[in-house]
Amino acid sequence: MSEVTKRIAKEDRFYSHTRPYKTTDPLYVESMGKTYPDKDYYVERKRDGNTLFSVYVFEYVISGKGYIECDGETYTVSEGDLYLLGDQLSHKYYADKDDPFEKTWINVRGRLPAALLDAYGCNKPVVIRHTDASAVFERLRLGAQSDVGYDQWHTLAAVCLTELVVALSDSDNKGADCLEEKIKFYIDSKPRANVTVASLAEIFHLSQPYLISIFHKRFGITPKQYILQKKMEAAKKLLAKGNSPINEISDILGFSSPYHFSAAFKRITGETPFKYRKEKQDNNISENKR
Numbered sequence: 494m495s496e497v498t499k500r501i502a503k504e505d506r507f508y509s510h511t512r513p514y515k516t517t518d519p520l521y522v523e524s525m526g527k528t529y530p531d532k533d534y535y536v537e538r539k540r541d542g543n544t545l546f547s548v549y550v551f552e553y554v555i556s557g558k559g560y561i562e563c564d565g566e567t568y569t570v571s572e573g574d575l576y577l578l579g580d581q582l583s584h585k586y587y588a589d590k591d592d593p594f595e596k597t598w599i600n601v602r603g604r605l606p607a608a609l610l611d612a613y614g615c616n617k618p619v620v621i622r623h624t625d626a627s628a629v630f631e632r633l634r635l636g637a638q639s640d641v642g643y644d645q646w647h648t649l650a651a652v653c654l655t656e657l658v659v660a661l662s663d664s665d666n667k668g669a670d671c672l673e674e675k676i677k678f679y680i681d682s683k684p685r686a687n688v689t690v691a692s693l694a695e696i697f698h699l700s701q702p703y704l705i706s707i708f709h710k711r712f713g714i715t716p717k718q719y720i721l722q723k724k725m726e727a728a729k730k731l732l733a734k735g736n737s738p739i740n741e742i743s744d745i746l747g748f749s750s751p752y753h754f755s756a757a758f759k760r761i762t763g764e765t766p767f768k769y770r771k772e773k774q775d776n777n778i779s780e781n782k783r
Contacts, residue, residue, distance in 0.1 A: 508637035535587035550578040557594035613662035616682040673711035687747035733773040
């Protein structure tokens with residue numbers, strides 16, 4: 494689940510969703526708008542791993558300056574910067590006190606943005622590129638404010654979204670510098686996907702033995718062990734903070750069956766998923782009573 498904290502500045506909301514999001518949606522435009530300068534503006538999203546296809550944030554800075562905090566890093570964005578905030582990690586972004594930014598934005602969910610970002614290698618938690626995206630956002634604004642039907646609007650949004658991802662794909666931002674880091678980051682960004690050593694070898698054009706060798710040499714753990722480790726971290730969050738059935742969590746994390754998920758979870762943690770959830774929920778109840 495995503496918990497959002499905001500101090501909203503003056504804004505024009507061009508579009509807001511008119512129906513609930515479904516995980517089967519190829520593209521779901523949650524909202525779109527323009528935010529005007531305000532020195533106290535900030536947005537913070539806390540991700541707990543309990544939402545499949547959470548929101549992707551695309552923003553373009555028209556003027557001024559702002560900051561993004563994510564995964565222990567702080568990034569500065571200013572006029573002419575297009576940036577993306579991914580759907581997995583908690584983040585916070587806010588305006589510069591002396592020169593607060595004005596920006597336009599679109600928030601989306603669905604299988605299409607996930608596939609596009611994967612295809613163009615934009616899987617970093619934060620991707621920033623200095624490029625003129627004003628025309629793309631203007632087309633989105635005009636489409637959102639027109640009387641076109643739902644399907645036509647989403648077709649336009651899909652085309653514009655593709656343009657934004659392509660523009661971001663040439664980013665020279667901080668990220669994985671070496672092959673092993675790129676492989677690790679790919680795994681980190683997809684705890685819910687069915688990532689395997691075979692699929693990694695195909696994606697990175699390596700033989701499986703060579704991929705295993707370089708990854709283990711760099712991190713002291715095999716890719717298979719690391720994939721399972723990340724899935725267990727995600728499973729703990731899903732079990733502790735949500736009420737999703739065990740079989741649903743198993744599907745979300747790409748296990749072949751609830752039995753295999755439960756067996757792997759017990760092997761790694763020493764507890765069954767059911768026992769782990771009960772202990773965490775009992776602890777939360779005790780803490781709330783204090």
